[in-house]
Amino acid sequence: AELTGTPVLATMLCNHGGGEDVLLAMQRPRYQALSRGEVYQMLFEARLHAERELPGGVTAAQVVFRSCEDIALAMFARGRTYLSMGDVRDAFVRSLQWLTTRSSGEGLASNAAERPEEKELVDDFLVCAPLRVGRLRELKAAVSFSHLSIQEFFAAHRLVEEPSVLCGEPACVGLDLRICPSIRGFVRDLFVHRTPEEQARWVSSLRGIVEATRGDKHCAGESLSSLWGTDAEGRKCRSAANAMTLIAAVDHIVQGWDLSRCRFPGAHLDGLQLLHSKLCGADLSHCVLTRPRFVDVDLRDAALGEVFCGEEAPLLGHNRAVRSVAVTPDGTRIVSSGEDKTVILWNLKKKTGERNLRGHDGIVLALAVTPDGARVVGGGDDCWVMIWNLESGRMEQSLRGHEETIRAVVVTEDGTRVVSGGDDKVVKVWNLRSGKVEQTLKGHKSSVTALAASGTRIFSGDGGNLMKVWLTSSWKEERNLKGHKGAVRSMAVTPNGAHLVSCGDDGHIKVWDLNSGKEQRSVLAHTDIIWSVKLTPDGANILSGSSDTLVKVWNFESGREVQCCRGHGGAVFTVNVTPDGALLLSGSEDKSVKLWSLQRSEEERCLDGHKSAVNAVAITPDGVRGVSCGDDATVKVWNLQSGRAERNFAGHTGHVKAVVVMPSGEQAVSASEDKTVRIWNLKSGVEELNYQGHTSPVLTLATTPNGTRVISGSEDGTIKIWNPAGGAEERTLTAGDGSVMALAVSPNGTHILSGSGNVIKIWSLASGEEVQTLLGHTDRICSLTPTPDGARLVSCGQDASVRVWNLDTWAEENCLRSSNAWVLGVTVTADGSQAISCGCDGSVNVWNLKTRLLERSFPSRKCSINGVAVTPDGSRVVSCGGDKTIRVASLHPESSDFRTLGYGAPIVERVLLSENCDAPTLLRAGQAPQAV
Numbered sequence: 001a002e003l004t005g006t007p008v009l010a011t012m013l014c015n016h017g018g019g020e021d022v023l024l025a026m027q028r029p030r031y032q033a034l035s036r037g038e039v040y041q042m043l044f045e046a047r048l049h050a051e052r053e054l055p056g057g058v059t060a061a062q063v064v065f066r067s068c069e070d071i072a073l074a075m076f077a078r079g080r081t082y083l084s085m086g087d088v089r090d091a092f093v094r095s096l097q098w099l100t101t102r103s104s105g106e107g108l109a110s111n112a113a114e115r116p117e118e119k120e121l122v123d124d125f126l127v128c129a130p131l132r133v134g135r136l137r138e139l140k141a142a143v144s145f146s147h148l149s150i151q152e153f154f155a156a157h158r159l160v161e162e163p164s165v166l167c168g169e170p171a172c173v174g175l176d177l178r179i180c181p182s183i184r185g186f187v188r189d190l191f192v193h194r195t196p197e198e199q200a201r202w203v204s205s206l207r208g209i210v211e212a213t214r215g216d217k218h219c220a221g222e223s224l225s226s227l228w229g230t231d232a233e234g235r236k237c238r239s240a241a242n243a244m245t246l247i248a249a250v251d252h253i254v255q256g257w258d259l260s261r262c263r264f265p266g267a268h269l270d271g272l273q274l275l276h277s278k279l280c281g282a283d284l285s286h287c288v289l290t291r292p293r294f295v296d297v298d299l300r301d302a303a304l305g306e307v308f309c310g311e312e313a314p315l316l317g318h319n320r321a322v323r324s325v326a327v328t329p330d331g332t333r334i335v336s337s338g339e340d341k342t343v344i345l346w347n348l349k350k351k352t353g354e355r356n357l358r359g360h361d362g363i364v365l366a367l368a369v370t371p372d373g374a375r376v377v378g379g380g381d382d383c384w385v386m387i388w389n390l391e392s393g394r395m396e397q398s399l400r401g402h403e404e405t406i407r408a409v410v411v412t413e414d415g416t417r418v419v420s421g422g423d424d425k426v427v428k429v430w431n432l433r434s435g436k437v438e439q440t441l442k443g444h445k446s447s448v449t450a451l452a453a454s455g456t457r458i459f460s461g462d463g464g465n466l467m468k469v470w471l472t473s474s475w476k477e478e479r480n481l482k483g484h485k486g487a488v489r490s491m492a493v494t495p496n497g498a499h500l501v502s503c504g505d506d507g508h509i510k511v512w513d514l515n516s517g518k519e520q521r522s523v524l525a526h527t528d529i530i531w532s533v534k535l536t537p538d539g540a541n542i543l544s545g546s547s548d549t550l551v552k553v554w555n556f557e558s559g560r561e562v563q564c565c566r567g568h569g570g571a572v573f574t575v576n577v578t579p580d581g582a583l584l585l586s587g588s589e590d591k592s593v594k595l596w597s598l599q600r601s602e603e604e605r606c607l608d609g610h611k612s613a614v615n616a617v618a619i620t621p622d623g624v625r626g627v628s629c630g631d632d633a634t635v636k637v638w639n640l641q642s643g644r645a646e647r648n649f650a651g652h653t654g655h656v657k658a659v660v661v662m663p664s665g666e667q668a669v670s671a672s673e674d675k676t677v678r679i680w681n682l683k684s685g686v687e688e689l690n691y692q693g694h695t696s697p698v699l700t701l702a703t704t705p706n707g708t709r710v711i712s713g714s715e716d717g718t719i720k721i722w723n724p725a726g727g728a729e730e731r732t733l734t735a736g737d738g739s740v741m742a743l744a745v746s747p748n749g750t751h752i753l754s755g756s757g758n759v760i761k762i763w764s765l766a767s768g769e770e771v772q773t774l775l776g777h778t779d780r781i782c783s784l785t786p787t788p789d790g791a792r793l794v795s796c797g798q799d800a801s802v803r804v805w806n807l808d809t810w811a812e813e814n815c816l817r818s819s820n821a822w823v824l825g826v827t828v829t830a831d832g833s834q835a836i837s838c839g840c841d842g843s844v845n846v847w848n849l850k851t852r853l854l855e856r857s858f859p860s861r862k863c864s865i866n867g868v869a870v871t872p873d874g875s876r877v878v879s880c881g882g883d884k885t886i887r888v889a890s891l892h893p894e895s896s897d898f899r900t901l902g903y904g905a906p907i908v909e910r911v912l913l914s915e916n917c918d919a920p921t922l923l924r925a926g927q928a929p930q931a932v
Contacts, residue, residue, distance in 0.1 A: 098157075156186040159246065160194075163205045166239040167212075176238075177245040178268040178288060179317045179591075181344075181353030184249040191250045202565035203252055206243040211517040213263040214241045224286040227265045234768050237283075240264040248272040265303075268316070280762050288316065298912045307343035315593040317344045317353050322587030324367040324574045326376060331578040333390070334585060334921070335376045336593050337364035343378055345390060346593070348578070357388045359395045370432070371415040379406030385420050397435045401428050408451040412458075412472075419458055421448030427460050427470070431464075439475045443468060446487075452500070454493035459500060461488030467502060469514070479517045483510055490533045492542075494556075495904070501542055501556075509544060509554065523559045525552060532574045536581045536598070543584055545572030551586045551596065564857060565596045605643040609636055609888035614880035616658050616825075616867040620665040623871040625682070627668045628886050629656035635670045636683055640871075640878070640888055649680045651687050655697050662724075663707040663891065677712045679724060689727050693720055702752070704765070711752055713740030719754055726799035731768050735761065742795070744784040746807075753793060755781030760795060760805070776803055776812045783825045787832040794835045802837050804849060814852050818845050823868045829874045829891075836877055836891075838865035844879050846891070858889055 063614065118229070153173065157167050166175070168448040191199065213236050224910070228238045235856065244267035247254065255275040263283040272295040281301040289307050320339035327334050331739055331797060334355070338342045343357040343364055362382035369376050379385050383406060385399040404423035411418055417438065427441040427448055441460070450461035455530025457478065461467040467481040467488055486505030498513040499520065507530060510522040526546035534543045541562065542554040551572055553563035577584050577598070584596040612631035619626050625646070626638045635649040635656060654673030661668050667688065668680045677691040677698055696715035703710050709730070710722040719733040719740055735756040742755035752763040758781060760774035779799035786793050793805040802816040802823055821841035828835050835847045842865055845857035863882035870877050870891065880886045 009605065014133070015399050049714070054701075066195075095589075108807050114739055117361075119327050129669075139582040152173065156183045156190065159183070159187055160190040160202070163202055163209070163243065163246070166206075166209055166242050167236075175242055175931060176266075176319065177242045177249075178266060179319055180345075181317055184245065184268070185352065186244060188250050199252075203247060203250075206247055206569075207257065209243040210240045210259060210262050210264055212820060213237060214259075214261050215263070223420050224266045227263075227283075227286070237263050237265055241267040241287075244269060244272075244890075266615050294911050295909045297910075300912050300914045302913075305724050315346055315595070316591070317346070318342060318591045320591060321570065321589040322573065322591060322593055323363065324378075325576045325585050325587045325593060326367040326369045327371055327576050327578055327581060327585065328373040328390070329371060329592065330373055331580055334367065334593070335367055335390075335577070336587055337367050337378055337380070338591070339363045339589070341380075343367070343376070344375075345393070347870075348583075348595075355393045358397070359388070359392060359398065360384065360385045361403075366406065366420075367690060368409045368411045369417070370411050371413060375432075377409050377411060379409040379422070381405040381419050383422075385409060385418060387418070387432070399430055399435055399437075401430075401437050402426075402441075407447060407449050408460075410451040410453045410458075412453045413455065419451055419453060421460055423447040425462070429450070429456070429458070429475075441468075441470055443477060450488050450491045450502070452491040452493050452743075454497045457493075457497075459491050459493065461491055461502060461504075463487040463505070467491070467500075469513075469517075469707050481512055481517060481519075483519045483522070484508065489529065492533050492535045494535060495537065495539045501533055501535060503533040503544060505529045507546070509533060509542060510557075511556070521559050521718050523554065525561075525709070526550060529571075530614045531572065534577055535573050536577050537579055538581060541598075543575045543577060545575040545586050545588075549588070551575060551584065551594075553584070553598065561861070563598070565594075566857070568592070604869055606890050607645070607883065607888065608646045609638075610634065610884045610886075612655075612884060613864075613882040614866065614884060614886055615656065617667065617869050617878050617880045617886055618659050618661045619869045619871055620661050620682075621663065621872060621880060622665060623873055626869070626886065626888075627661055627682075628880055629659040629670050630880075630884070631655040633672070635659060635668065635680060637668070638886065640876070643888075647682070649685070649687070651678060651690075652676065657697065658701040660701045660703055667724075669701055669710055670702065671701045671712055671787075673697035675714075677701070677710065677722065679710070689724065691720075691722050691727070693729050693732075694718065696739075699739060699741055700743045703746050704745050704746060705749045707865055709765070711743055711745065713743045713754060713756075715739040717756065719743065719752065721752075721765075721768075733763055733768055742781050742784040744786055746786055747788055747790040753784050753786065755784050755795060755797070757781070758797065758799070760784065760793070762807075762810075774810060774812070776805075777801065782823065785826050785835070787828050788830060789832055789848070792832075794826050794828055794849075796826040796837055798822040800837060800839075802826055812851075816847050816852060816854070818854050818857070819843065824865065827868055827870050829870050832870050833875060834874075835866055836870055838868040838879055838881075840864040842881070844868060844877065844889075846877075861887075 028433060036480045039282050040380050065575065108218060111509050132372050167365045191270040228234050239262045244264045248269045248271060251271065251713045252278055253273045253275060256260055257277045259282055260278050261282060263815050265283050266286040268288045270288060270290045274297050276296045278298045279302050280298050283303045285303045285305045287307050314403050314458045318338040318617050322336050322338040324337045325334060332348055333350050334346045335343060341360055341362060341364065345354045345357060360378060360380050360382055362380045364378050364380040366377060366379045374390060376388050377385060378392055382405060383402045385406060386395055387397040388395050392639055402420065402422050402424050406422040409418060409420045411511050416432055418432055421426060421427045425447060428437050429439040431438050431891050444460065444462040444466065445461045446464040448460050449463050452459040456472045458470040458472060459467060465482060465484040465488060469478040471478050484502065484504040488502055488504045491500060491502045498514055500514055501509065503509050507524055507526045507528060509523045509525045509530065510519055513520045528547035528659040530544050532545045540556055541558055545551050549572060550568060551565040552561055555562050568586065568588040568590050572586050572588045574587040575584065582598060584598050585593060587593045605710045610630040610632050614628050614630040617626055617628045624640060626640050627635065629635045633654060633656060636645050637647040641644055652672040656670050656672045658671040659668055666682055668682055668738060669677065671677050675697060678687055681688050682742040686920055694714040694716055696713050700713040710724055712720050717735050717738060717740065719735060720729055721731045723730050735754055738757045740754055740756045746753065746755040752765055754763065758779055760781060761770055762772040764771055777797045777799050779797055781795055781797040784793060784795050791807060793807055794802065796802045800817060800820050800823060803901045804814040806813050819841055821839045823837050823839045826835055826837045833849060835849055836844065838844045842861040842863055844865055846855045861881060861883060865879050865881040866878045868877065875891055877889050877891050
């Protein structure tokens, strides 16, 4: 009576996805007594009451019967209550398949349904289907996309019929085609069946939509939501973005277009082919730009801010936070779910959405894939456990037993059971074949928030910090585990089943020995709630995602952080890894699923021997040895290949603050708070010289390229030049601006570069006169390094910046920042292409000096990193810090490239860019070296 008595409500239902959505609504408690047949009968009667005229002269009945699937539901309502929704779907697809082949003379017998009642339904579809589809070529495309919802089917069909609806029809104006991979795919399939003339008209219409945005307004820096505002200008931008998305989706070659000053922010330009065209001053901000083919393109003054490029491009399909990500065992597809009530199946190689899995009527909080990869299980706040077939996309089972929100699901290793838990404080074990509850495990006093399964054990964690271990043989508790200070959010079991890894609201990752039940290790991993934890297939690394927006990788044995992934714009709710261990997947509050390459063999070794903080490190010219110094008043020589300490020089009576290696590689020079500068013979291990002349601690050192001079800087504000051959002081320079914290010598050996306070000074080595002063730092300078060609100087300091100076013009070229922490050291690779900085926040960052981009960050250490050096061949980075260790890491670890993600060779050739343009965003999209 509620449905049939209100025409307005009936109209609303007709426009809300048809009977399938209504069926889900009827699964709420108040309608559970109704059969499916009764629900569809009510729906059909409601539609009969909607035969009234709507605005624009369109009747509600016309809206209802715009798609075959709606007609199917109406047919289904006429007494066929014995058929399931899956039966209806199958019959619909069979009828389409028959219609697409009947022109070749094949009859219904080749596609006949196995059951008479299904054949009868097919016959009904054969009568009704031509009413709306009309064209055989479109019908062929429809067969492949029978998983589309009614709205998606309708929208895609309308977009191909008349693309101008992007600007006029309310159902299409609000579309965001970036997150509608199914519609993009359907449009592409429909497009290829059109005649060349029809295709040309269609593309021309889309081009007109884009060109309508031409203007002088420049909106770089604004958020996409503001660019796509509700005003007329915002609607035009959204329509233009959707138009460019469709042009890219159908693989149309854009040649000779003039889109200067056009605005299409947020377009999904995957594989866009742009030849001999102009985009001067165009707004491409927030676009997804992958696999481009840009040849002879003028992009001067174009806005390229916040562009997703190459491997950075996330999987966009959800319009609210992503809560769970699961991977199929073969690693070819992933499944994601979110707060938008959708479950999306993605092709991981193509990075495109294959289909939406429909059924849930609420937020989908948990997913799990069966071991055979055939099914996916989902649970959410609608209290249902739903199981889909990944090949057909149809829902096979919907299991009802929980009374409140389901927060976790897992499938046992043998694939026979599904385990679920939620706010009703119980764990339910379901038989996957029969769909019935085998066991209900009680004992938790708060919501069950985490589940895991391994062998004969099931693990559950709750919001009150309690974890339980259950035996599947007896369904009894084996033991309880307690240790977290707050809710347990996620759990994972090592491949050998010996350890359990857990995380929670306290920001800790804990490792438990399952034999003893004792906590083996606890690491404060994040500064906020850790929502998800996973193990790599080999069990060597732990993956974690947190509300602090970071995704981190931890070494299981040592507990050290080995990788930190920054890029999400909100809390990271879920992490996972592909079966080959190559890709890390993360889903976030920012509505995206991101893919990260898991770095391998990054840290080669850790050199442990100092008893206090290590302050500086230097490398011999042959790259074989490293020399370090620290607060324990020692200087140590290390073999970087074996990791062993070869010599220990003791002689200083205070903290040793700096060390350098002479160009010959036979001697090292150290400076200390004991006011001395000492020279050590690396072969004999003896102290050769001891310079005494400073009146305060000596803080920094440098040598000339030919090794004939040693320069030292002190807290007394002086710079002293020493002759190693004679052991005498040659000259004293007065900086006059406080302590001299940094020194360097130009590659040609003619100038001394010093940093004292926030001032950089250039001195003539021959005359000792001050040549130039460089101003720009706003706090104390900590380190200086010139590039090998002597053209630039790289400096860093306590103002949290790395600055690049042009030594020909004495001007500051760039200011690089990654955080608000002091930058304590900087060095430059031998080819001058990269600068490597370290800071008090434990970071080691690699900067590209040409593109001015932060190329990568080494895993952060929980201590200040005081010094950094790079081997002469540029293969390894050596850093030292307050944790008393020296770390040797590969500068170019093995990682996946575009081909890992299935990208073809991107091409970027002859592109004009403004000097102040963010060019690297485009180059990253086409970073295959042989093609750029």
